[in-house]
Amino acid sequence: MTLRIGSVPYLNAKPLVDWFHSPDCRVDVEIVYAVPSALATMLENGILDVANVSVFEALRNPDLTILPNISISAYGAVKSVRLFAKKPLHKLASVALDSSSLTSSALTRILLAEQFGVHPSFAPHAPDLRTMLVQYDAALIIGDLRLFELLPDTFVYDLGSGWLELTGLPFVYACWIAPQKRVSAQMLSLLQQAKNWGIQHLDQLAIKWSQKMHIPFDRCWDYLHCVMNYDLTDDQLEGLKTFQRKCVEHGLIAQLRPLQIYASP
Numbered sequence: 001m002t003l004r005i006g007s008v009p010y011l012n013a014k015p016l017v018d019w020f021h022s023p024d025c026r027v028d029v030e031i032v033y034a035v036p037s038a039l040a041t042m043l044e045n046g047i048l049d050v051a052n053v054s055v056f057e058a059l060r061n062p063d064l065t066i067l068p069n070i071s072i073s074a075y076g077a078v079k080s081v082r083l084f085a086k087k088p089l090h091k092l093a094s095v096a097l098d099s100s101s102l103t104s105s106a107l108t109r110i111l112l113a114e115q116f117g118v119h120p121s122f123a124p125h126a127p128d129l130r131t132m133l134v135q136y137d138a139a140l141i142i143g144d145l146r147l148f149e150l151l152p153d154t155f156v157y158d159l160g161s162g163w164l165e166l167t168g169l170p171f172v173y174a175c176w177i178a179p180q181k182r183v184s185a186q187m188l189s190l191l192q193q194a195k196n197w198g199i200q201h202l203d204q205l206a207i208k209w210s211q212k213m214h215i216p217f218d219r220c221w222d223y224l225h226c227v228m229n230y231d232l233t234d235d236q237l238e239g240l241k242t243f244q245r246k247c248v249e250h251g252l253i254a255q256l257r258p259l260q261i262y263a264s265p
């Protein structure tokens with residue numbers, strides 16, 4: 001049976017999924033690329049067996065489980081998840097949130113409240129920075145490494161740096177997430193093989209995707225080698241549990257449950 005895998009289209013996921021398109025992979029899989037919020041809906045509707053998608057979705061939906069050993073995370077500055085603001089952050093009254101994002105939307109609310117003491121109004125918006133900033137004081141954009149910071153008169157706030165400052169911990173943006181009953185030993189082994197291949201091919205992936213995505217090579221290389229982390233060890237789990245606790249404290253998730261990391265039977 002074909003395994004249906006969902007992936008975000010961003011550079012950060014390439015080391016986890018490009019193996020499935022390589023000649024080394026001889027299994028029957030179908031990969032669906034979509035933004036995180038769309039992938040979450042597809043997982044919920046049973047269209048996908050597994051997806052690398054916002055970790056927030058697994059914290060919110062008790063039918064989903066996080067698969068072990070793999071994440072899309074960063075320790076400090078993440079460079080692709082940024083709030084662009086027309087005024088200093090402690091003066092924000094309205095914020096447009098990238099409608100693709102679930103995790104970073106929640107993180108924005110937490111950081112603005114805890115680091116800057118503000119509770120602006122929030123509205124989901126298609127990720128188009130210029131349009132967002134016409135109507136709102138600030139805009140969250142994810143998955144984009146282009147040099148937005150060249151925009152004049154804009155404050156740029158990296159959410160990964162904000163999280164490190166607040167907690168001293170790494171931040172987990174996404175994981176492989178699946179409905180509990182769809183997880184199989186074959187699924188776990190394929191995802192692990194794909195990650196192992198990706199980690200060994202970061203240089204090739206930086207070359208390939210810098211060309212395809214029109215991002216300078218140095219920026220891609222730095223992002224894949226120095227910014228992104230693909231493990232899910234105790235440090236990342238500590239960051240994830242802290243995020244989960246704060247989501248509950250801020251009313252973004254109904255209830256604190258034990259973190260569901262899939263353990264082989």
Ligand SMILES: C=C(O[C@@H]1C=C(C(=O)O)C=C[C@H]1O)C(=O)O
Pocket residue numbers: 008010012013036052053054055072078080081100101102103104105142143144173174
């Ligand atoms: C670091 C990033 O992580 C992404 C952020 C997500 C979110 O905010 O919901 C979901 C998937 C990740 O790929 C990014 O895309 O910039």
